[in-house]
Amino acid sequence: MPWCDTCDRLVADDELVEGTCPTCSTELAEPERRPVTLRFRLLIVATAIYLIWRFVQGVQWLTHHA
Numbered sequence: 137m138p139w140c141d142t143c144d145r146l147v148a149d150d151e152l153v154e155g156t157c158p159t160c161s162t163e164l165a166e167p168e169r170r171p172v173t174l175r176f177r178l179l180i181v182a183t184a185i186y187l188i189w190r191f192v193q194g195v196q197w198l199t200h201h202a
């Protein structure tokens with residue numbers, strides 16, 4: 137259950153209105169969201185590493201075939 141700082145109380149998951157507090161409409165992080173965000177970040181990092189690796193390979197190909 138997320139905590140609302142504005143209302144100073146716990147908000148039940150079924151009370152949330154699209155991830156926001158039903159009383160003050162403050163956006164409250166859903167616990168389920170964090171692993172998805174972490175997985176998404178890992179995907180971005182993996183993609184970046186892959187692109188850098190491809191770039192290095194491309195540079196090596198160019199230096200060998202120049």
Ligand SMILES: [Zn+2]
Pocket residue numbers: 140141142143144157158159160161162
């Ligand atoms: Zn609130």
